[in-house]
Amino acid sequence: MLPTLQYRRIATVDEAVALAKEEGHRFLAGGIELLPLLKEGLQDAETLLDLAPLKASLGQVEVTREGGRVGALASLQEVARHPAIKSHYRALAQACRLTASLQIRQQGTLAGNLLQINRCEYFRNNYGCYLQGGDTCLASQGDDRHHALWTEGTCHSVYPSDPATALVALGAKVRWRDAEGEKEAPLEELFGRPVPEDPRHLKLPQGALMTGIHLPPAPTWSVFLKVMERGTWTFSAVSLAASARLEGDLLRDVRIVLGGVAARPWRAEGAEALLEGAEVEVLEGVGEIFPEMSRSLLEGLRPGRENGYKLALLQGLFAKALADLRGALGR
Numbered sequence: 001m002l003p004t005l006q007y008r009r010i011a012t013v014d015e016a017v018a019l020a021k022e023e024g025h026r027f028l029a030g031g032i033e034l035l036p037l038l039k040e041g042l043q044d045a046e047t048l049l050d051l052a053p054l055k056a057s058l059g060q061v062e063v064t065r066e067g068g069r070v071g072a073l074a075s076l077q078e079v080a081r082h083p084a085i086k087s088h089y090r091a092l093a094q095a096c097r098l099t100a101s102l103q104i105r106q107q108g109t110l111a112g113n114l115l116q117i118n119r120c121e122y123f124r125n126n127y128g129c130y131l132q133g134g135d136t137c138l139a140s141q142g143d144d145r146h147h148a149l150w151t152e153g154t155c156h157s158v159y160p161s162d163p164a165t166a167l168v169a170l171g172a173k174v175r176w177r178d179a180e181g182e183k184e185a186p187l188e189e190l191f192g193r194p195v196p197e198d199p200r201h202l203k204l205p206q207g208a209l210m211t212g213i214h215l216p217p218a219p220t221w222s223v224f225l226k227v228m229e230r231g232t233w234t235f236s237a238v239s240l241a242a243s244a245r246l247e248g249d250l251l252r253d254v255r256i257v258l259g260g261v262a263a264r265p266w267r268a269e270g271a272e273a274l275l276e277g278a279e280v281e282v283l284e285g286v287g288e289i290f291p292e293m294s295r296s297l298l299e300g301l302r303p304g305r306e307n308g309y310k311l312a313l314l315q316g317l318f319a320k321a322l323a324d325l326r327g328a329l330g331r
C-alpha cells in the first residue's frame with residue numbers, strides 16, 4: 001500500500017531545488033519507478049514534489065549542428081519518436097523505443113529512467129539483501145542469472161537503463177541544478193556502486209534536479225541493440241551501444257558500451273582501441289579479426305554461477321553491430 005504522503009506541485013526550478021533540500025522530499029516525474037518502490041516499502045518519502053508543471057521548460061528536445069539537448073522531463077516516447085534524434089542520434093532513439101511498453105514510454109521520463117535503481121529479484125522482493133541491511137549479496141550466493149559480470153563492491157545488481165547505455169556511447173553529459181547552481185558532467189563519470197545508504201547507480205548529488213542531457217555533435221554512425229528474455233516490454237538481458245565518426249577513411253571516436261553487465265554502462269575499451277583509427281576496409285575482412293575483437297570486447301568480464309550465457313549474447317550483438325556499421329558505410 002502507498003504510505004500517506006504530502007503532495008506538492010512544483011511551479012519553478014528554483015522552488016524544486018529549494019524544497020528538495022528538506023528531509024523526506026522526493027521528486028516525482030512519471031512515477032513509474034518511484035511509486036512501486038514506495039508501495040513496497042523499498043524507499044521512503046514524506047512529500048512528493050511533482051515536476052509535471054516544469055514539463056514546458058524541461059521537456060524540450062532540440063538538435064543543432066553543435067549538438068543535442070534533451071530535457072530531463074521529455075518522455076521516453078518523445079525521445080524515441082523525435083525525427084532529429086532518430087536521424088542524428090539513432091542509438092538513443094533505438095534504446096528509448098526498445099524500453100518497456102508504449103504506456104510506460106509515454107509516462108516515463110528520461111530523467112526517471114536514468115535514475116531508476118536495480119531490478120534484482122532479491123532486492124525487489126525484500127529478501128533482506130546487502131542493500132537492505134543483510135550481510136551479503138544474495139545473488140552472489142544464489143541465482144545470478146540477471147546479475148553482473150563485473151562487480152564493484154558487494155552488490156551484484158546491474159544498472160537497468162537502456163537509454164543510459166546509448167547515451168554513454170554518444171558521449172552525453174548530464175546537466176543538473178542544486179543549491180550551488182547549474183552543473184554539468186559526463187554521464188559516465190556519475191556512476192557509483194549501490195550501497196545500503198544509497199542504492200542508486202547514477203549518483204546525481206542528493207537533492208539535485210536533473211534538468212537535461214547534452215549531446216556532442218552527431219557521430220557518423222550509432223546503434224543500440226538489446227537481447228530480452230521475451231520478445232518485448234522488458235529489461236535487457238544484455239545490450240550494446242556503439243558510435244563512431246568517419247574521418248576520411250578512418251574510424252574515429254569509437255565508443256562501444258555494454259549494458260546488463262555491471263552496475264554502470266560498461267565501456268569495452270579493448271574493442272574500442274582495436275577499431276579506433278582503423279581504416280574502414282578493416283570491416284571487409286571482419287570475419288578474420290572477429291575472434292580477437294570479441295575477446296577484447298569481453299576483457300574484464302567474469303561469469304558467475306549462471307550468467308555466463310551473457311558472454312555469448314554480447315558477442316552476437318557485437319557481430320550485429322559491426323554488420324550494421326558496414327551497411328551504414330556502404331561496405
Ligand SMILES: Cc1cc2nc3c(=O)[nH]c(=O)nc-3n(C[C@H](O)[C@H](O)[C@H](O)COP(=O)(O)OP(=O)(O)OC[C@H]3O[C@@H](n4cnc5c(N)ncnc54)[C@H](O)[C@@H]3O)c2cc1C
Nearest residue numbers: 029030031032033034100108109112113115161162210234
Ligand atoms: C514493466 C517495466 C518495464 C521496463 N522496461 C524497461 C526497459 O526495457 N529498459 C529500461 O531502460 N527501463 C525500463 N523500465 C524502467 C522505466 O523506463 C522507468 O521506470 C521509468 O522511465 C521511470 O521514469 P519516471 O519518469 O516514471 O520516474 P519516476 O518514477 O517519477 O522517478 C524515478 C526516480 O528518479 C527521480 N527523478 C525523476 N525525475 C528527476 C529529476 N528531473 N531530477 C532528479 N531526480 C528525478 C525520482 O525522485 C525517483 O527517485 C521498465 C519499467 C517497468 C515498470
